[in-house]
Amino acid sequence: DAKTTQPPSMDCAEGRAANLPCNHSTISGNEYVYWYRQIHSQGPQYIIHGLKNNETNEMASLIITEDRKSSTLILPHATLRDTAVYYCIVRVLANFNKFYFGSGTKLNVKP
Amino acid sequence: DGGITQSPKYLFRKEGQNVTLSCEQNLNHDAMYWYRQDPGQGLRLIYYSQIVNDFQKGDIAEGYSVSREKKESFPLTVTSAQKNPTAFYLCASRISQMNTEAFFGQGTRLTVV
Numbered sequence: 762d763a764k765t766t767q768p769p770s771m772d773c774a775e776g777r778a779a780n781l782p783c784n785h786s787t788i789s790g791n792e793y794v795y796w797y798r799q800i801h802s803q804g805p806q807y808i809i810h811g812l813k814n815n816e817t818n819e820m821a822s823l824i825i826t827e828d829r830k831s832s833t834l835i836l837p838h839a840t841l842r843d844t845a846v847y848y849c850i851v852r853v854l855a856n857f858n859k860f861y862f863g864s865g866t867k868l869n870v871k872p
Numbered sequence: 873d874g875g876i877t878q879s880p881k882y883l884f885r886k887e888g889q890n891v892t893l894s895c896e897q898n899l900n901h902d903a904m905y906w907y908r909q910d911p912g913q914g915l916r917l918i919y920y921s922q923i924v925n926d927f928q929k930g931d932i933a934e935g936y937s938v939s940r941e942k943k944e945s946f947p948l949t950v951t952s953a954q955k956n957p958t959a960f961y962l963c964a965s966r967i968s969q970m971n972t973e974a975f976f977g978q979g980t981r982l983t984v985v
Contacts, residue, residue, distance in 0.1 A: 795973070804878075804962055804976030805915070848914065862907070862915035 765849045770867040773843075779836040781866050783849030786830040793852045794825060796834045798845040799865070805848065808834065839870045875899065878963050878977035885957075885984050893948045893980045895963035901975070902968035904946035908932060909960040909979075918961075921946055922968055950982065957984045 766784040773779040785794065795810040809816055809823045811832075816823045822835040836843055848865040876897040885891045895904065903922050907915040917930030921940040935954025940946055946965075950957045960981050966974040 802960070802979070802981070804964075804978050805974075806976070807973040810973070861917065864912075864914045 765851055765863055767847075767849050767863065767866045769864065770869065772869045772871060773836075773839045775841060775870055775872050776838055779834075779839040779843065779868055779870070781834040781836075781847050781849075781868065782831065783834070784831045785849070785851050788829050788851050790829075794823065794829075794832050795850040795852060796821070796823065797848045797850065797862075798843075798868075799848065800842075800845045805862075808847075810852075836868075839868075841870050841872065844868060844870045876963060876965050876975050876977045878961075878980050881978065881980060883980055883982045885982070887984055888952045890952060891950050891957075891982065893950065893961055893963075893982070895946045895948065895977060896944055897946075897965045897975070898944060899965060899975060900943070901965035902943070903966050904940070905964040905966075905974070906930075906936075906938065906946070906948045907962040907964065909962060915962060918948065957982060 764787060793810050793812050796808040797805040798808055799805040809818055809821050811823045811825055825832045846865040846867050848862050879894045905920040906918040908918055909915050916932050918932055918936050919927055919930055919938045921927035924940055924943050927938050927940050935951055937949045960979050962979045963977045964974045966972050
């Protein structure tokens with residue numbers, strides 16, 4: 762299984778962009794990068810996913826390096842409600858589908 | 873509205889008792905999952921099911937059991953064999969095709985006293 766590495770915590774000022782890094786150096790060519798977030802005591806929420814190209818939706822942008830060994834989730838204008846744990850996940854390719862969640866990055870958005 | 877529902881949100885049980893956590897989805901998803909989350913940690917996979925009447929052990933299946941008699945339902949039983957059952961339990965579902973997002977329930981916080 763491709764493993765991901767994320768910093769345990771980050772701070773961001775409200776209204777500024779939050780850039781959350783993720784390393785996945787053992788990712789294979791057909792594995793996707795997913796991002797989820799979890800607000801305290803709630804279920805994780807899907808944010809975005811991508812394979813090679815950069816992706817953008819109404820919540821965030823995903824920048825994947827050309828060698829695909831790392832990626833960055835960008836929240837363009839962080840709000841206090843974006844304070845959460847953000848999980849970077851590489852999808853396991855097998856006969857069964859499983860999502861492995863690591864420890865994630867706790868993003869603290871401060872006023 | 874479509875969604876995935878876990879009940880109850882909070883559950884208390886005495887040590888040595890089995891307890892069953894409910895997970896229901898009306899999204900017509902084939903795959904369903906159970907995760908456990910301990911304070912300050914990520915999610916760990918307990919069991920998953922790709923199709924009705926079939927399920928597979930995850931990384932920490934010992935002390936747990938599941939059933940998948942209906943597509944919509946994937947209940948998890950925490951047995952007395954589980955040494956540290958107090959945790960936050962999350963159920964998820966997704967379409968069984970590749971690279972689709974998973975939808976999570978709001979979780980059940982189980983406390984064993």
